Amino acid sequence: MFDNQTIGVTCPKCRNQIETTIGWLKTSDKVTCTGCSSDFVIDKEKLFTGIKKAEEASAKLRRSIGDIGEDR
Ligand SMILES: [Zn+2]
Secondary structure, eight states, X not given: XXXXXXXXXXOTTTOOEEEEEHHHHHHOOEXXXXXXXXXXXXXXXXXXXXXXXXXXXXXXXXXXXXXXXXXX
16 A cells, blocks of 8 residues: 655765655665665665554554544
């Protein structure tokens, strides 16, 4: 569900923020820095733990938004 979500990855070499999508990272673990043109590998385990947390948080958010609705 987050495949089209753009995330910023920080280049470990020049600290440049590279925008990539979660869908891309699911199929490839390499990102090319737009600042210094170096390839680096994403720590997917860390990344997907973070995404999972975000998904859980947004599920929680949706639930709490759902609770706001009242029948009239
Ligand atoms: Zn870089």
